Amino acid sequence: EDQVTQSPEALRLQEGESSSLNCSYTVSGLRGLFWYRQDPGKGPEFLFTLYSAGEEKEKERLKATLTKKESFLHITAPKPEDSATYLCAVQARGGRSASKIIFGSGTRLSIRP
Amino acid sequence: NAGVTQTPKFQVLKTGQSMTLQCAQDMNHEYMSWYRQDPGMGLRLIHYSVGAGITDQGEVPNGYNVSRSTTEDFPLRLLSAAPSQTSVYFCASSYWGLAGGGDREQYFGPGTRLTVT
Numbered sequence: 418e419d420q421v422t423q424s425p426e427a428l429r430l431q432e433g434e435s436s437s438l439n440c441s442y443t444v445s446g447l448r449g450l451f452w453y454r455q456d457p458g459k460g461p462e463f464l465f466t467l468y469s470a471g472e473e474k475e476k477e478r479l480k481a482t483l484t485k486k487e488s489f490l491h492i493t494a495p496k497p498e499d500s501a502t503y504l505c506a507v508q509a510r511g512g513r514s515a516s517k518i519i520f521g522s523g524t525r526l527s528i529r530p
Numbered sequence: 531n532a533g534v535t536q537t538p539k540f541q542v543l544k545t546g547q548s549m550t551l552q553c554a555q556d557m558n559h560e561y562m563s564w565y566r567q568d569p570g571m572g573l574r575l576i577h578y579s580v581g582a583g584i585t586d587q588g589e590v591p592n593g594y595n596v597s598r599s600t601t602e603d604f605p606l607r608l609l610s611a612a613p614s615q616t617s618v619y620f621c622a623s624s625y626w627g628l629a630g631g632g633d634r635e636q637y638f639g640p641g642t643r644l645t646v647t
Contacts, residue, residue: 449634451634451635451636458641460620460622460638460640460641461638463635466634466635504572508634516578516580516586518575518634519575520575522571522572523572
């Protein structure tokens, strides 16, 4: 069964203190791994798609990386506006599972000024 | 483009009542899905559709029905509401492409907050 586990559940950082969020996945052949940002009271907003091990993508202070078993979302010199819940999701390759996109429970990130 | 719209924003139901959560998108996306979000449990897939006339069950389909008669609309029906269905419901859509090819980034609606008493 496809499974996504995110850690830590919550992370509090000082402004400028870099860190990483983890997403471990179990899937029968990965079609794609997705990162989303969710602000309180709103729907998730798409950040990145990663397709194969070794791939990296960057956007402002965020960089997502992918291995065969996990993905990391690195946050460099974060600012208070980066505070949000970050969600990871996976899509399997082939068969009926290819139509399902399964989410992890998210990491709640707080950046203190 | 309005993107993905959901109505209502808030709803309170009594146990046993039925209702339909509305979802519409104006991006001509083939793929649409419904998730529920509960504290500490992330987003759980209820039902999804890869095109008009095609629907399938997700992780937690019990107590919910869907249909997809047009590309734009994907309503979610609660047949007999239960307190366990108290949650925030999100609808999402994405491009699907021929034979499932293409990017899978999903666009989410603003959500419907449902309380069942």
